[in-house]
Amino acid sequence: MSFTTLTSLSALPAAEWDALLPDDNPFLRHAFLSTLEESGCLSQHSGWQPEHLLWHQQGTLRAAIPGYRKSHSRGEYVFDHGWADACHRAGIAYYPKWLGAIPFSPVTGARVLGESAAASQLLAQLPDYLLRHGLSGAHINFTDAEADSLLAAQPAWLERHGCQYHWHNRGYRDFQDFLDSLMSRKRKQLRKEREQVAASGIEFSWLEGAQVTENQWDFIYTCYANTYAARGQRPYLTREFFSLLAQRMPENIRVVLAQLRGQPLAMAFSLVSGSTFYGRYWGAIAEFDRLHFEACFYQGMDYAIAAGLSRFDAGAQGEHKLVRGFEPTLTRSWHHLCHPGLRAAVDDFLQQERSGVADWIVEARDALPYRKND
Incomplete structure (x- = not known):
């Protein structure tokens, strides 16, 4: 069994990566992610340095997480600028950090790819990897239910809630x-x-x-x-x-x-x-x-x-979508922060934020334009 990283998805056969995908989400495909890399959208210079996590067993790829080493927080749509600012004021290095996400695309989907047992082993290695490579933490954005279950079972991960607006046919x-x-x-x-x-x-x-x-x-x-x-x-x-x-x-x-x-x-x-x-x-x-x-x-x-x-995912933010029939949809992200003081402060903040998001979703549903007898 081995934990490795990959800095260029083109070095891995597309069929090997795509075999891990649980569904037809186009943003997770080798073709989409490698296109971002090969067209110059992602690089160390841009602050999006590819750093995909892989887990092999007996020479076969069993699990993976598409990931990036970040030197800023732009293009993520899960906003942690306040956390970074607080770290700067306290003299704590927040960058570089590691991010598991689809760059520039706030689309919910699989993030921890592959067999559940292998994926759990991969996640278990991540905290040590962060410490060895001087990364302040790991962040995995817009997760699906499978990733939520796997991450909830790992120690010291913090759950964050957000809201998007989707239209249903x-x-x-x-x-x-x-x-x-x-x-x-x-x-x-x-x-x-x-x-x-x-x-x-x-x-x-x-x-x-x-x-x-x-x-x-x-x-x-x-x-x-x-x-x-x-x-x-x-x-x-x-x-x-x-x-x-x-x-x-x-x-x-x-x-x-x-x-x-x-x-x-x-x-x-x-x-x-x-x-x-x-x-x-x-x-x-x-x-x-x-x-x-x-x-x-x-x-x-x-x-x-x-x-x-059946579904129209119009992306992040936009309360103006409510009046046009787009319904509030809960999104999740997960965060592992290495600094214990930062982790405690963020944990307290997220508890309050989750309550606020839940209240907003109730309020937003009341603002939908559908006839009440439907």
């Missing part, structure tokens, strides 16, 4: 059928938003990965980068990422393009797999009122209904 025949499930005032609001975009003359077209040309990828990337530029930030993904992913996973990619008088002006990039539609990236070349809601939410709902997909 309850067998709707079309978008109007969905609207009919809403309270009258909310139904009118959504209909008005869609009518406002339609009246402007904006039209939409859907493309799968293999249908997107390189010129269209240039436009898509420009829109994506504009979203970050508007906030004074650099984009996480490179232009090469999109072309390379389209070569490796074309069947999973969906892009909706918004056009006005034949000229493209906005896009929304998504992935699909199994019964789930994953909304990911959005951008436009100029401001258009209500276009964000149409491209990112309503077009995705239309697509999910037509394709028979």
